[in-house]
Amino acid sequence: MKLRVGQHAPDFTLPSHLEKDLTLHDLNGKTVVMAFFPLAWTPI
Amino acid sequence: MLPKFAGLNVQVLGISVDHVPCLKAWADSLGGITYPLLSDFWPHGKVAKKYGVLRSEGYTERAIFLLDADGIIRYIDIHDINDQPSNEVLLQEIRKITPERFLQKESLPQDETLPHGGVVMYCTQWCPDCRRARVWLKEQNIPYTEVDITTNFTAARQVRSWGNGSQITPTFDIDGKIILDFDEAALSKILLK
Numbered sequence: 001m002k003l004r005v006g007q008h009a010p011d012f013t014l015p016s017h018l019e020k021d022l023t024l025h026d027l028n029g030k031t032v033v034m035a036f037f038p039l040a041w042t043p044i
Numbered sequence: 045m046l047p048k049f050a051g052l053n054v055q056v057l058g059i060s061v062d063h064v065p066c067l068k069a070w071a072d073s074l075g076g077i078t079y080p081l082l083s084d085f086w087p088h089g090k091v092a093k094k095y096g097v098l099r100s101e102g103y104t105e106r107a108i109f110l111l112d113a114d115g116i117i118r119y120i121d122i123h124d125i126n127d128q129p130s131n132e133v134l135l136q137e138i139r140k141i142t143p144e145r146f147l148q149k150e151s152l153p154q155d156e157t158l159p160h161g162g163v164v165m166y167c168t169q170w171c172p173d174c175r176r177a178r179v180w181l182k183e184q185n186i187p188y189t190e191v192d193i194t195t196n197f198t199a200a201r202q203v204r205s206w207g208n209g210s211q212i213t214p215t216f217d218i219d220g221k222i223i224l225d226f227d228e229a230a231l232s233k234i235l236l237k
Binding site (some may be wrong): 002003004005006007008009010011012013015016017018019020021022023024025026027028029030031032033034035036037038039040041 | 049052053054055056057058059060061062064066067068069070071073078080082083084090091092094095096097099103104106108109110111112113114115117118119120125128129134138141142145166169170171172173176186196210211212213
């Protein structure tokens with residue numbers, strides 16, 4: 001599946017290193033920068 | 045990458061297929077990372093797959109998705125995996141979405157002082173326990189001041205120091221008494237006398 005500009009970002013819930021789960025939907029109202037990075041210990 | 049985004053109402057999320065302890069160790073090695081690093085470890089790469097950035101090797105592309113306040117994708121950058129995405133390009137794209145924020149930011153001094161006295165709740169917008177805490181405080185009719193630690197770095201450092209290195213949200217400063225996490229019993233003891 002390929003996402004395009006203008007589409008709704010698919011919602012998800014993931015655990016975070018800050019010990020709390022994060023649901024993307026909860027960030028509505030903010031600009032969100034999602035930065036996928038290959039693996040930890042590599043520059044983000 | 046973060047300080048540049050302060051005051052712009054931007055939430056940065058890092059996402060990788062690493063497991064949580066690994067992300068934690070990495071964040072610690074960097075002296076703590078204030079924005080959430082999300083673990084897409086299990087089911088492996090589920091979210092990355094949804095976004096079309098899971099590689100056949102099992103890890104993700106170096107990719108940026110910029111979402112506006114309604115959750116609409118406004119910019120996608122899938123980068124050479126060995127190359128760093130440019131913050132300047134990203135800032136330009138954010139400026140296109142929320143130009144008014146940039147004007148505000150330029151006219152406002154960066155206020156990094158921390159409030160004292162009464163109930164001060166250090167939190168984030170997204171953390172579920174912060175949400176529960178807000179509801180609880182409201183139900184008890186307790187006035188409080190909120191500090192978002194994703195935009196106030198002095199606050200984030202302070203919270204980490206109170207939590208012995210852990211960035212626990214919410215953390216409360218109630219007239220100098222520190223309570224870590226939404227500990228209803230501890231809060232009741234102080235606030236519902």
